Amino acid sequence: MSLFFLKSILSIVMLVFALIAMFTMFEIFGKSDKKYSIEKLKRLHKVNGIVYLLIYIFIAYFCLSFIIDTKGELSPRGTFHSIFALTIIVLLGLKISIVRIYRQFYNQVKILGLLIALITFGMVGTSGGYYLLVTKFGTEKIDRARYYKNEVSSEEVKTVIRIDEASIKKGKKLYESKCYLCHDPYSTKTIVGPGLMGILKNPSLPVSGKPAIPESIINQLRNPYRYMPSFSYLSEEEMLNIIAYLNTL
Structure with missing residues (x-):
């Protein structure tokens, strides 16, 4: 429950x-x-x-x-x-x-x-x-994850995902304080928003259907799709650290 x-x-x-x-x-x-x-x-x-x-x-x-x-x-x-x-x-x-x-x-x-x-x-x-x-009395999810197969050219992916331990550790800390309440990192089940396990390993983001690339996540944080609150106050450095952590899920 x-x-x-x-x-x-x-x-x-x-x-x-x-x-x-x-x-x-x-x-x-x-x-x-x-x-x-x-x-x-x-x-x-x-x-x-x-x-x-x-x-x-x-x-x-x-x-x-x-x-x-x-x-x-x-x-x-x-x-x-x-x-x-x-x-x-x-x-x-x-x-x-x-x-x-x-x-x-x-x-x-x-x-x-x-x-x-x-x-x-x-x-x-x-x-x-x-x-x-x-949610039909809690039996359904608010936002059903919709996965679309979007073709993404290499030119669109400009952000390099960090893989160093320091960035991942900082990203995890940020995730736990900003994202964890709504997004389960260990499954794709919906709490308030969809679970984010394997988010960067899928062809597209849940709900919005945008390409599962760092640029889409940064845009989602700055200009959220649907009901998610904005995290535009986060610095680019912080967003990149969050992406580094998401890449480990």
């Missing part, structure tokens, strides 16, 4: 807790004839909120770690997801402050609770929901 699949499942669980919170809120404030005990509903709402917050913190930690490790710009979908997530934590902070301290604004708690539940739909839909949808 990949971390992304686990995160997606947890986000669905968090959405369920948001729905439970909304239900208990409606039962407490929305009915004159109470079917359930108010005290029990309040306790359920409180416990539900604590679990929701714990799941939120875990997922947020995972997402922030991913962003820090990749150091790439967010995609439009990722940007919306982040905005939803930040909005939720702000609203949660306001709600807790009102309930605990500023009780003169207590009537606003209902609106805040409803907003949190609705925004949770958006947050989950743009991340976990999307992942589960496009």
Whole structure:
């Protein structure tokens, strides 16, 4: 089970807790004839909120770690997801402050609770929901590797692949800090992106189908195809070291 699949499942669980919170809120404030005990509903709402917050913190930690490790710009979908997530934590902070301290604004708690539940739909839909949808609940890869037989002339290959141990060692270190989270170096299985075992021994790159030559990899790092973040901040020296390591896979 990949971390992304686990995160997606947890986000669905968090959405369920948001729905439970909304239900208990409606039962407490929305009915004159109470079917359930108010005290029990309040306790359920409180416990539900604590679990929701714990799941939120875990997922947020995972997402922030991913962003820090990749150091790439967010995609439009990722940007919306982040905005939803930040909005939720702000609203949660306001709600807790009102309930605990500023009780003169207590009537606003209902609106805040409803907003949190609705925004949770958006947050989950743009991340976990999307992942589960496009992978058919984790049974398929996001990006199927597509290998095309491209004829590459010797004139196109201008970059000499380094084979010295120092370059390979530096490249491995860079790979582990920049690439490993998304690309498995020991297989062709997809984590987030395709596994890169034998990447320079194939006729073409996975997903983009471009020739499997150093120039294509450098271009991919600078101007990524599809969803991969840009690594244009890496120096040419660092890119060549990464290629040296990729050549050993």
